[in-house]
Amino acid sequence: MTEIRGDVPIGTAARRSGVKVPTIRYWEEIGLLGVSPRSEGNRRLYDAAAVRRLAFIRHARELGFEVEAIRTLLDLQDNPGQPCSPADSIARARLADVEARIAQLEALKHELRRMIEGCSHDTISHCRVIEVLTDHAECRHHVR
Amino acid sequence: MTEIRGDVPIGTAARRSGVKVPTIRYWEEIGLLGVSPRSEGNRRLYDAAAVRRLAFIRHARELGFEVEAIRTLLDLQDNPGQPCSPADSIARARLADVEARIAQLEALKHELRRMIEGCSHDTISHCRVIEVLTDHAECRHHVR
């Protein structure tokens, strides 16, 4: 491949950043990337900075940041003179989310363990798994 | 409301089961509920068993079981003579999922903590949050 000034087509950018091709196009569509320059034959071109941006977004997504949060983080990255407290509070909010989710999953884990350990592996009519689901169904739930 | 033989309309079933009205209709549509009997005026009617089934499904969803798994669990519940090992393995698979997810979230939690704690709360150009995202972006990722 002929890389003029280090510009590569989307497939190469995908391989280098670890982001799938359709995902890159999607991110462009929703405005995370700005408009990519195009070749004469209308192919998108990515330079090193663009590939870094892709990997930045990928990592943020892996950390569970929502696209809207990432949009803000990218804006901040693009304006390095600003205070970093917005970035900080996005990360703190995400941490709180993660901790809440872990707590919830721990509760689920214990309930699942109780279901499984209490099961005599007999027929369904004595199955603890089905029983817990059925009986718990009777309980008065917290409304929202 | 006139409850002949304990049959109630969808709103009441929703309140009693803790499932939203559109969700009940959706579950019927995808075949989790079978066909509800209808009143003369074409309204769906739910007896106590139907309401229990709704709460069963709701609880299973709260435990994170996918709809396909719930379909199987409901089939099993409807045929109590069968061995309970399928139910057991569905629950075990879900437990494994939950444990894997917890482990993943713990890793994210630590990474987020490192990001936040290392941040000097200065400007973006020195922000640890942005930095970690950017630098980690360089690393060679594990593919999937």
Added chain:
DNA sequence: GCTTGCTCCTCCAATCGCTGGAGAATGTAG
């Protein structure tokens, strides 16, 4: 120069599990 095969383009539909709105019909209380 021409064919082969890969990559790229755009557009659109599907995923999962709901959720909610539009507009009409039916039921209930005063």
Added chain:
DNA sequence: CTACATTCTCCAGCGATTGGAGGAGCAAGC
């Protein structure tokens, strides 16, 4: 009889991709 609440069906949208169809471009070998 008149309000008002509830229900009906149908359909579109969410978030964040993912993948297919059908067509065009591009690089390499003959």
